[in-house]
Amino acid sequence: MEMRTRILPKLLNSEVEEYLAQNDIIIVPVGTVEMHGGFPLDSETVISEAYALKMAEACDGLVLTGLPYFYAGATASGRGTVQVSIRQGIDYLSAIAHSLLRQGFKRQIYISFHGPAHMTCSPMVRDFFDETGVPILYMDLSMQMTRSAKDLFKDMNSFHAITVGAYKMMGRLQDIPITTQFAHTRPQTCAPFNDLFALAYQSASIGYCFAEQGDHMSTTAIPDEAARNKLADEGEALINELVKRMDMPHVVEQMRKLEEYNDAVAAKKPWMPSAYNNKG
Numbered sequence: 239m240e241m242r243t244r245i246l247p248k249l250l251n252s253e254v255e256e257y258l259a260q261n262d263i264i265i266v267p268v269g270t271v272e273m274h275g276g277f278p279l280d281s282e283t284v285i286s287e288a289y290a291l292k293m294a295e296a297c298d299g300l301v302l303t304g305l306p307y308f309y310a311g312a313t314a315s316g317r318g319t320v321q322v323s324i325r326q327g328i329d330y331l332s333a334i335a336h337s338l339l340r341q342g343f344k345r346q347i348y349i350s351f352h353g354p355a356h357m358t359c360s361p362m363v364r365d366f367f368d369e370t371g372v373p374i375l376y377m378d379l380s381m382q383m384t385r386s387a388k389d390l391f392k393d394m395n396s397f398h399a400i401t402v403g404a405y406k407m408m409g410r411l412q413d414i415p416i417t418t419q420f421a422h423t424r425p426q427t428c429a430p431f432n433d434l435f436a437l438a439y440q441s442a443s444i445g446y447c448f449a450e451q452g453d454h455m456s457t458t459a460i461p462d463e464a465a466r467n468k469l470a471d472e473g474e475a476l477i478n479e480l481v482k483r484m485d486m487p488h489v490v491e492q493m494r495k496l497e498e499y500n501d502a503v504a505a506k507k508p509w510m511p512s513a514y515n516n517k518g
Contacts, residue, residue, distance in 0.1 A: 246302050254300070254341075263299030263490055264343040265290040268331065268350040268359055269306040273316030273448075275457035278413050280306050281401050282352040288404035288477055289379055290349055297486035299347070302338070305331075311354040312428070313454050315447040320395035326366075327358040332347045335366050344346060345493045346374040346423040353380060354441035371504065373496050375489070386483045386505030392474055402466060403473020411470055418459035426453045 239260055242248060246264065249257075265382050267290040269283025278284075283306040290301045306320075308327040313319045322330075333347070338439055348359045359376040365375050383391055390396065428435075429451040437443050448454050460466050504513035 239298050242302075244300050245355060246300045247304060249300070253381070257300060257418065258342040261298055262298055262344040263294070264338055264345070265299050265347045265349060266302045266331075266334070267295050267305065268308055268348055268352070268355050269312075269407040270310050270320075270352045270355070271306050272310040272313035272319040273451055273454055274313075274414060275451070275455045276417050276460070277401055277417075277457055279318045281404075282350070284408055284410065285351040285401060285404040286349055287309055287377065288407040289351065291346070291407065291479060291487050292481040293349070293484065295410050295480055297490045299486075299490070302334070302341075305334075305386055308352070308358055311441045312447045315449065316451060316454075324357050328362050331358060331362045332366060335362065338368075338487055339370060339372060342453075344372060344497075345490055347489070347493075348374065348376045349379055351379040352473075353439070356439065357442050366499075369515055370459065371500070373493065373500055373514040375493060377484075377489075382484060383480060387476075387480050390479060394456070394491075395458060396472075396476060399469045399473035400476050402460075402469040403471070403475070403477055406470035407474055407477065409430075411466065412510075414460065414466055416460055416462060416466065417457075418461050419456040420452070421459040422452055422456045424452060424456070428453065430483075 239257065241257070241334065242253065246254065267283070267286030269280060271279045271283065273279065273284065274281045287301070287303050290303075293299065294301045309324045310319045311320050314321040335346060350359060350364065355374070356378055363374055363376045369436070396408050402414050405414050428446055431446065435443050440460050457470070504510055508514060508517065
């Protein structure tokens with residue numbers, strides 16, 4: 239479907255209604271505002287939004303932007319970090335998911351490049367299914383990166399390029415400062431506890447905060463505009479390739495088929511929460 243824009247808040251209500259007459263896909267990037275070395279505080283929000291835009295283009299979906307305030311995690315020691323509890327984030331995101339379903343968006347895909355986002359998104363997705371019988375999806379972009387594109391992401395420089403590329407894609411390249419002062423090779427101050435962090439997802443294994451801004455994180459030197467532009471072009475190409483490998487048309491078709499499967503299971507197992515809560 240040809241769209242003036244795929245970002246829902248920028249559409250007219252009539253344009254959304256026209257879209258919903260033909261399709262029901264919305265991608266919801268879940269971000270954070272947290273200390274991030276030499277990059278702006280909303281880096282991982284912007285990365286998620288840039289991915290969401292390309293994913294929506296690939297599967298004829300819309301994007302709900304403007305969700306930057308969730309559980310940050312160990313970066314709460316930064317004065318610029320906005321920390322929202324996991325429980326509060328789940329409740330807020332659940333309210334949005336229910337609203338989107340009432341509006342007609344049945345295939346909802348929540349994504350994030352922020353490590354701790356799974357603690358908010360995954361419980362919400364599972365509870366939402368039990369409450370409504372509608373399967374919505376969470377895609378962890380960091381996991382997609384390591385599983386689908388190890389050949390592309392060889393070191394942290396690729397991550398930095400993605401960050402700069404995302405700002406370019408969202409029309410905000412000038413927000414990336416020209417600076418070299420945040421590049422360093424020091425280990426994180428919490429490195430002595432990596433054995434504990436490795437027992438689960440690091441952000442979810444045990445409570446802690448970073449001691450220094452450099453812990454999150456060493457940021458590649460960007461000495462001039464030419465270097466920034468080079469990183470931006472490299473990062474945009476990486477994002478485009480990873481979205482291509484995600485095969486979003488397949489993902490959204492699988493979601494449709496899974497709904498049919500779930501309905502058949504629910505008909506045979508009416509005591510399932512998703513069936514019981516939605517009977518009659």
